[in-house]
Amino acid sequence: MDTPQPEGVRALTGARVLICRPEPEATRLSGAFRSAGADTRTLPVMERVPLPETPESRQVILDLDLFQHVIAVSPYAARQLLDRVDTWWPQFPTGVHWYGVGASTAAVLESAGLTCKHPSEGFTSEALLALPSLQALTHEKVLLARGETGRDLIRETLEQRGASVTQLPLYRRQPTAPSPEQLADRLDRFAPDVIIALSGETLNNFIALSENSGHNCLKSLLLVPTDRVAQQAREAGFDRVICASGMADEDIVNRVIGCYPPHQTGPAPTPGSP
Incomplete structure (x- = not known):
């Protein structure tokens, strides 16, 4: 020991x-x-390479006000998301609940003036999914800001809880x-x-x-x-x-x-x- x-x-x-x-x-x-x-x-x-904006990803950002919940899976994902939002939104839409998988991710969103929820303990997908506001999501729309791969547990679980989940790949991880x-x-x-x-x-x-x-x-x-x-x-x-x-x-x-x-x-x- x-x-x-x-x-x-x-x-x-x-x-x-x-x-x-x-x-x-x-x-x-x-x-x-x-x-x-x-x-x-x-x-x-490993290195992270930002993905170029596509018409589809731009439309997701333009539709940001249609989502009830926006989740960033990492500090890097949060920074990339904020950059995209800043391009198309002069101010953040109201009525959106923001989440970071851990405290460090939440801190990036909060630095932009957002109120952000995150697990009080832990920084895993499981810890995030235990938050009370993510339990009953029937007919609610969730945006998942993430890398090109990973965090499938979040999407799968939220869809099982009734949510419509849109994934927004923002970067690629490569060796x-x-x-x-x-x-x-x-x-x-x-x-x-x-x-x-x-x-x-x-x-x-x-x-x-x-x-x-x-x-x-x-x-x-x-x-x-x-x-x-x-x-x-x-x-x-x-x-x-x-x-x-x-x-x-x-x-x-x-x-x-x-x-x-x-x-x-x-x-x-x-x-x-x-």
Whole structure:
């Protein structure tokens, strides 16, 4: 069992943290870890590409006032949605209930002046679907702002509850292709003892990219978003897997602090050594 460590400004001194988030979140989270004393590197193994506006997607935005509920599945989806709405609506339509899957997503919508609902605990589809206002939806219209794929549970469940759900794909997630030199620097020379992978797609691509590494990443402390991804990681051979308690930078850093240092049988390798 991991021994909790006291939180503090330099609680992660000596930790080597590899952050596999897309940019700009990777650099922002890297700064939060450095503030806690960690040495960090970023290795974005996924990137998000905004989808071009089509006549169909434009019409969805123009019909925004016809929806009773609008759900954004991630902070990035929320930002993309706000950009589209700003183009066609001088002010937000009234009578629409806005939702973020988690507090971080809701904060993006609230920064635009919207009142937004989100789960009081958790940041999963299941947590969102437990909200009282999303239980009885007969004849109500729901707009789901999301990536090109994913979050099918939200759509399926809301349709079972009587809603008419329109999906609005706003971006595509796709693997990156780091150079061999970049991989050698981040894995072999840096030798991370903590890895941050905040989606199943991120984890899968990281595993594929690290297969030829000389560093055994399976012994690193791995932080993932949910139990489902944790199970996926254990099946891949990771020894020490923890789930995030929240998706805000502070939540992620504090979760690692609570489980650091990793188990070691000898002195840690010096960063930069072969």
